[in-house]
Amino acid sequence: MVSKRLPIDVDICGVHWKNRVTTASGTFAVQKRSRFYDPSQLGCITTKGVSPEPWPGNAQPRVAETYGGMLNAIGLENPGVDSYLEGDLPQLKRRGAVVMANIVGHAAEEYCAVAEKLAGSAVDLLELNISCPNVKEGGIAFGTDAKTAAALTARVKRAAGEKPVIVKLSPNVTDITEIADAVVDAGADGLSLINTLIGMRIDLKTGEPILANKTGGLSGPAIHPVAVRMVYEVRRKLPRVPIIGMGGVMTGADAYELLLAGADAIAVGTAALADPLAPVRVAAELEAYLSKNE
Amino acid sequence: MNRGSYLILNNERLADGVFEIVLEAPEIAARAVPGQFVNLYLPGGAMLLPRPLGIADVSPPRTVTLVYAVVGAGTERLSQLPAGRRICAMGPLGNGFLAKIRFTRLLLIGGGMGAAPLRFAARRFREPVHSELYIEAFLGFAAEPWGLASFGAACDHVHVASDTQGAAAFHGTVVDLLEKRGRFCSSPGAGGTLALACGPMPMLKAAAAWCEARGIPLRVSLEARMGCGYGACASCTCETTAAQRKKICTDGPCFDAEEILW
Ligand SMILES: Cc1cc2nc3c(=O)[nH]c(=O)nc-3n(C[C@H](O)[C@H](O)[C@H](O)COP(=O)(O)OP(=O)(O)OC[C@H]3O[C@@H](n4cnc5c(N)ncnc54)[C@H](O)[C@@H]3O)c2cc1C
Numbered sequence A: 001m002v003s004k005r006l007p008i009d010v011d012i013c014g015v016h017w018k019n020r021v022t023t024a025s026g027t028f029a030v031q032k033r034s035r036f037y038d039p040s041q042l043g044c045i046t047t048k049g050v051s052p053e054p055w056p057g058n059a060q061p062r063v064a065e066t067y068g069g070m071l072n073a074i075g076l077e078n079p080g081v082d083s084y085l086e087g088d089l090p091q092l093k094r095r096g097a098v099v100m101a102n103i104v105g106h107a108a109e110e111y112c113a114v115a116e117k118l119a120g121s122a123v124d125l126l127e128l129n130i131s132c133p134n135v136k137e138g139g140i141a142f143g144t145d146a147k148t149a150a151a152l153t154a155r156v157k158r159a160a161g162e163k164p165v166i167v168k169l170s171p172n173v174t175d176i177t178e179i180a181d182a183v184v185d186a187g188a189d190g191l192s193l194i195n196t197l198i199g200m201r202i203d204l205k206t207g208e209p210i211l212a213n214k215t216g217g218l219s220g221p222a223i224h225p226v227a228v229r230m231v232y233e234v235r236r237k238l239p240r241v242p243i244i245g246m247g248g249v250m251t252g253a254d255a256y257e258l259l260l261a262g263a264d265a266i267a268v269g270t271a272a273l274a275d276p277l278a279p280v281r282v283a284a285e286l287e288a289y290l291s292k293n294e
Numbered sequence B: 001m002n003r004g005s006y007l008i009l010n011n012e013r014l015a016d017g018v019f020e021i022v023l024e025a026p027e028i029a030a031r032a033v034p035g036q037f038v039n040l041y042l043p044g045g046a047m048l049l050p051r052p053l054g055i056a057d058v059s060p061p062r063t064v065t066l067v068y069a070v071v072g073a074g075t076e077r078l079s080q081l082p083a084g085r086r087i088c089a090m091g092p093l094g095n096g097f098l099a100k101i102r103f104t105r106l107l108l109i110g111g112g113m114g115a116a117p118l119r120f121a122a123r124r125f126r127e128p129v130h131s132e133l134y135i136e137a138f139l140g141f142a143a144e145p146w147g148l149a150s151f152g153a154a155c156d157h158v159h160v161a162s163d164t165q166g167a168a169a170f171h172g173t174v175v176d177l178l179e180k181r182g183r184f185c186s187s188p189g190a191g192g193t194l195a196l197a198c199g200p201m202p203m204l205k206a207a208a209a210w211c212e213a214r215g216i217p218l219r220v221s222l223e224a225r226m227g228c229g230y231g232a233c234a235s236c237t238c239e240t241t242a243a244q245r246k247k248i249c250t251d252g253p254c255f256d257a258e259e260i261l262w
């Protein structure tokens, strides 16, 4: 096996992670008690997209199964940043977790409003979500054009004060390295990739799309090779920027593959929906890979 | 809640397109209450999402029974798994029917596969502590009825509406059946009637209107497509009278009918 000499822990934009695994945004529930695992067992906990005001999300159905994956069109339902600052964030910090907040907005002002509120909070990192395919305004509209993405990154960077800003990229573009390059130039401290790929499923009985939103974001093992390819391309173009790789990680082997492609850390999303303990299992399996290669 | 690989003790056809699976799952059996559900995970890795199924019976200390209709690829695959195999499952999930009110009569209103969790409710409420309880079930089946023997054993009276049974049977919806045969109304004071309902949304809506008109408190069990079943993904949220949206998987699946925006 090709060995890649990497320690178990990692420094992401000046924040120490005890291992290289985080939760993928939107797939982790903060519980009053640690029902499944202690969140400080992971390098970082990335939380669901948070907006300045509560968002209701899309109509039902919001999920559909695909071969080795799933489509979701949740539409970023969330209770808003004030609720986050009073509830989820302090709960996670109290339990010793490193926390990355995923931030969303319909317009640049909204992203900045969230970033400003979080700038003075205990959050460790911000993840700028310019890649959600399931909302009409904002989200992916900012992530498919290099100029727009760069301009938003620069504004959010200013609003975020000292907090490192990691930009989460969309795979729904012709050349992901172009956007990566542009946002790093605009001040992004790191990159997360990939968000979901736009897909659709049709109910054979009705002839209509299964999702109320018609289209949704494809995630899970089906997209792993796309994630590996995109991390690899971005790493070749930008040798130094911290990269959090994600897309279909089910096992330590999948995670290790993303590290070989050039990621510094990885996130586990869909796997955790099927098994709440997947992120800690992946962390343990990845640790075994990394120690083997020491 | 527990997640693990559990032995299939039995998996057999109950009626046309309806199967009953019995799992040896002591941790789930020990903690389950009526109205809760279990996620089943199919083997193979192609079908990643959970199949949520209401708990249809529990025999402590060992077994959990689920009743499912074959409606798609997952339940088709499930119906082919033989006894002796193992299947991955997580549960018990959700809140259960649990009502905070006193009642002396229990009305169970089930449509199709919605009868599954009511079967567990009937059995559990029949147990000695509740022996004075009068339990009456109203069950509607578009297809072949199933489980009538277990309802018969646990209930004081079982009414069945079916479109497939012979001329003697009641033809119509379960709410037509209630209208025709249901005589209960809530008696104030010493604990009246409590109704529990599970089934398709239009049936629940009609049952809610029927109960409301008679002042009978009703708990309904809702269904939605779920991404995780344990509160992580927000796939299954619904609007209620509460300020914040609720998750059917963890705040429910059982709600007071009054909370639901029909
Ligand atoms: C809380 C709860 C309890 C349930 N209890 C029972 C029960 O006791 N008996 C029973 O027969 N059915 C029950 N259902 C419905 C059951 O989950 C679906 O019929 C089943 O998941 C269909 O799987 P499939 O692979 O055959 O269908 P497919 O259509 O191939 O499934 C594709 C995806 O859609 C989901 N899905 C499809 N139909 C439904 C549905 N009606 N509700 C929720 N998800 C769906 C599946 O879980 C899967 O993720 C319950 C649903 C919920 C939410």
Ligand SMILES: Cc1cc2nc3c(=O)[nH]c(=O)nc-3n(C[C@H](O)[C@H](O)[C@H](O)COP(=O)(O)O)c2cc1C
Pocket (backbone or CB within 6 Å): A024, A025, A026, A027, A048, A049, A072, A074, A076, A102, A129, A132, A168, A194, A195, A196, A218, A219, A220, A221, A223, A246, A247, A248, A249, A267, A268, A269, A270, A271, B227, B233
């Ligand atoms: C149910 C669900 C909700 C998601 N919500 C968000 C979100 O709020 N913000 C975001 O940036 N990405 C969100 N994502 C995308 C994931 O964080 C991740 O980028 C993607 O699913 C690929 O990883 P996976 O294959 O491991 O799931 C969501 C994904 C799923 C499946």
